Amino acid sequence: MGRSKQxxxxxAVVVNDSGLSATEIARRLNDVAASVGLERASFDHTSVARWLRGEHPRPRxxxxxxxVLSEAAGRSITPADVGMGGATVRTDAGLVFDQSLEGSLATxxxxxxxxxxxxxxxxxxxxxxxxxxTPVLRWITAPPARTPHSLVGIGEARAVRKVARTFRDLDNxxxxxxxxxxxxxYLHSEVVPLLRSARWREATGQELFSASAELMLxxxxxxxxxxxxxxxxxxxIQALRLAQEAGDTKLGAEVLNAMSCVTARLGHPAEAVDLARAARRSAIEASLPTLxxxxxxxxxxxxxxxxxSASCAASLLGAEQALDRANLVDSPEWLRYFDTRYLAAKASRALLDAGDARSAAAAAAYSLQMRGGYARGRAFNLTLLAxxxxxxxxxEQACHIGSMALNAGRTMHSARTRADLAALVNALKPYESKAAVRxxxxxxxxxxxxxxxxxxLPADRSPTQTLGSSAQ
Structure with a gap:
């Protein structure tokens, strides 16, 4: 490692913006390094001091x-932002909502x-x-999607849709x-080269963009x-960008809904409300009451x-009224999971977090009348009821239903399933003296x-193999 002259x-500017001391930066850096398998990392305040004097650490x-600095500053910090632009991986990879097609595909x-x-x-x-x-703002304010011109066939787009459907079933x-x-x-080896090399014609390009957005989602x-x-x-973010390129307002609204769900589950309620409202705006534009x-x-x-709780109740009432107006048969294939039982599960989670456990239990019990094929969803709903x-x-009932939830989730490669079970354990801790709870x-x-x-599945498994797999 060499030293620069300056x-x-x-x-120094980014460190100042972060509000962290050199000791705090070193401690957080050691924690992050350990989380990615670099257990021997031993940074301290003198490490940070050397970097401030101009020494460059290894790219990793x-x-x-x-x-560390991105998390502290509340914005994306790149290696270039800290005067060390030689790192091999961009920390803002995928966070940019590029307005040009070429830039988006590169991103x-x-x-x-x-x-x-x-x-x-x-x-x-x-x-x-x-x-x-920025992605939501650009989604809302962008002009109508242009009609692309392509030499790619509709078969390629349908193949991507089929792969998305197959893996969505496996995910559930x-x-x-x-x-x-x-x-x-599959995205890396098949979809991205197809998107980057094809020249669009009529609606075929839009169909491919939409199918790719569905897979990205x-x-x-x-x-x-x-x-x-x-x-x-x-x-x-990139799914939303592809949906925009496809002019697919319905799928874009679904991506915004996903953003809201993720943001809420990670503890940012105000931002989750904003994202849900942006999704509703697009759903209304798409004339799709289910969305x-x-x-x-x-x-x-x-x-x-x-x-x-008052706004929660008003929104839930609006959700029920909107679904009453919906024709579920006309929903896009990727939205057909959303019916009265799925809405009940969403309502149950909201009611539980609002402190209305009685109504949450009733909604969760109804959600268990869900259709087959959604094993993870059933595990979620059982845990909610427990x-x-x-x-x-x-x-006693909580333990009985909790055992059912655990059994339903035994095959799940799902951190959310485990997190919900951990939340159930915390809810039962006041009753730890009972043998059933222990x-x-x-x-x-x-x-x-x-x-x-x-x-x-192995990372390099062919989608063609999976399409014929007995795992379906």
Whole structure:
């Protein structure tokens, strides 16, 4: 490692903006390094002092330093921003909502390539609600999508749709971690080259963009389900950009709904409400009441987390009224999961967080009448019901339903499933003196430590193999 002749003023400015001391930066850097497998990292305040004087650490350290400073500053910090632009991975990969098609496709290629090569690094980056602001604004204010011209056939677009449908089914059955790596490799090897090399003709290009956006949205959900929150954010931003290029207002609204859901679950209620309202605006524009209902349900959850029970109730009523007006048969295929039982599950979560455990239990019980094929959703809904039972003091019932939820989730590669079970354990802790509670806690702990009962698909598995797999 060499020394530059001048102090690193760029780093000094960012450090000042972060509000962190050199000791705090070093401590957080050690934590992030350990989270990505660099267990021998031993940075201290003198390390930071050397960098401020102009010494450059290894590129890997620069990448992680940018992650730490991004989280503290509340915005994306790149290696170039700290005067160390030689790092191999851009910390803002996928966060940019580029207005040019060429720039967008380059951004998507960088994100997917970085995911394949440096997944642990991108996973360690901070989730920043503010990173959604510019994409949403550009989605709302962009002019109508132009009609592209293409030589690519409609068959390619339909193939991408078919792959998205297959992996969506597997995601619902086994959780996001089961096939996420396989889908990312498919995007990298098949979809991105197709998008970058084709010249569009008539509606074919729009169909391919829309199908690709659908697949990108799925990877965003898979990333969120595996607790890779920064990656989820990046894929959702790029899914919105592709939906914009396709002129697909319906799918764009669905992406905004996903952004709201992720943001709420990560503890940012005000931003979740804003995103849900943006989604509702697009859903109304698309004349799709089912999407309007979903947006209102997500808005209700944001209000609940923000301790606004009156607004939560009003939004839930609006969601029910919108769904009453919907023709579910006419919903796009990717939205057909949303029906009265799914709305009940969303309502249950909002009501539980709003403190109305009795109504939450009733809604969760109704949600269990859901259609087949949604194994993870069933595990979620069972856990919700058990949690509501625990909040009502119905401990034996909570343990019984909790055991059912645990059994339903044994095959799941899903951090969300595990997080919901952990929340149930916390809800039952006041009753830890009861044998049934202690038994359930031990069983949950053993199951989580054992991991999923079904192994994940290998990263390089061909989608063609999967289409014919018995896992379906």
């Amino acid at each position: 102090p690193n003023t760029a780093l 350290t620069v990448e992680l330093l940018a992650v 998507i290629a960088d994100l997917i390539g970085g995911d394949i090569r440096s997944q642990r690094f991108l996973s360690a980056a901070a989730f920043l609600p503010s990173a959604f602001t 059955k086994f959780g996001g971690g089961y096939a996420r790596s396989t889908v990312v490799h 799925l990877v965003g959900w898979m990333s969120f389900d595996t607790a890779q929150h920064s990656l989820a954010q990046r894929y959702l 309007v209902s979903e947006s209102l349900a997500l808005e209700a959850h944001g209000h609940a987390l923000g301790d606004d 949690h509501a039972n625990a909040a009502l003091g119905e401990v 038994g359930l806690m031990r069983t949950i702990s053993a199951s989580v430590n054992a991991g999923p009962a079904v192994p994940a």
